[in-house]
Amino acid sequence: MAKNINVHRGENSIESFLNPGKNPNFPLVEIPGNLNPFIHEKIKIFAKLMTFSSLGNVKAVPGFNMIAEKAARGELKGVKNIIENSSGNTVFSIAVAARLFGIQNIQSFVPSEISWHKLLMLLFFGVSPIVNQEPDKPSSTDPASGIYKAKKLGLKEGWLNPGQYDNEDNPKAHQKWTAKQIWEQTEGKITVFCAGLGTTGTIIGNSTYLKSKKESLQVVGVMREAESYVPGVRTEVLLKLIGFDWKKHVDTVQQVLTADAYRKSMELSRQGIVVGPSSGFALGGLLDYLSKRKKDNLLDELRNEDGEIICAFICPDGPVPYLDEYFKYLDDSDFPEIENEQILRNKPEKNS
Ligand SMILES: Cc1ncc(COP(=O)(O)O)c(C=O)c1O
Incomplete structure (x- = not known):
């Protein structure tokens, strides 16, 4: 070989x-x-x-497969927008794979408690986040849930919801x-x-x-x-x-x-x-x-x-x-101490 x-x-x-x-x-x-x-x-x-x-994380693997298999089955024809419910690795992996097929508009429902850092990651990868107030009792059939909303929007003409939670790919x-x-x-x-x-x-x-x-x-x-x-x-x-x-x-x-x-x-x-x-x-x-x-x-x-x-x-x-x-x-006690910490100029608030 x-x-x-x-x-x-x-x-x-x-x-x-x-x-x-x-x-x-x-x-x-x-x-x-x-x-x-x-x-x-x-x-x-x-x-x-x-x-x-x-892409440096596990989701590069299913992200690529979900998009490549849709393309192979001819299911990306006419798709211009992708919507997923994901606050991190999945949606940016999907975004990168989808751009190979000329799909530029990638949006994602994210829960309101998403960390700021994760939100910045989505913006960095050109994914548009839609902040969603998830229902108190999690349920994928509750119309207020991100999973449900993504599925519904994915049915519109020109849209696709890869649906990582039940997509066999x-x-x-x-x-x-x-x-x-x-x-x-x-x-x-x-x-x-x-x-x-x-x-x-x-x-x-x-x-x-x-x-x-x-x-x-x-x-x-x-x-x-x-x-x-x-x-x-x-x-x-x-x-x-x-x-x-x-x-x-x-x-x-x-x-x-x-x-x-x-x-x-x-x-x-x-x-x-x-x-x-x-x-x-x-x-x-x-x-x-x-x-x-x-x-x-x-x-x-x-x-x-x-x-x-x-x-x-x-x-x-x-x-x-x-x-x-x-x-x-x-x-x-899990971390070393910083010597001369008091003269640091850019120290953030603890736990911020
Ligand atoms: C950081 C991280 N760990 C673990 C998992 C779990 O993998 P899976 O979704 O295949 O169960 C994920 C999936 O989102 C993840 O992002």
């Missing part, structure tokens, strides 16, 4: 660059022993770095690319897969492919505890808005708290696996799952033919968009 020297040139350079099938695998990196409490029990834990996708993207890469990279030895639950596209796509290869593979889904914040992933109540039947693809659900997610991602980042809160969240859920199996004397059932347990967890994005939040959710 020709060596992929990772160059995309010519008229279709961007299309090729956005297409995961025309790129090297995203790295799969084993976490260092000091972050793996099970290292001496023949348990290896690997981080799948979706940060190495074309979202999980299929992970089935086609992410999972296939993980299978290859672990040489079929993976025994546990873990990911946070957002739209659930990642977990459904990976579970579908990996279980088709190895029925005994265990899939761990991680959700937020009620009232506990982590960007990109959902609580049990918010998962009710999702159109996919995700539960049938998941063997175990774990819940992880905000500070645990932020701390674990900071620890990974400090050792060279530079990832954001929802990555620490997935690792936290995986470690809790392994601890529980150990307590119940059920670890050995997970071992592969080499007597090892090979785990992979998904790292959706990096820490930079959330940097200020680390200082909100972690303790002062």
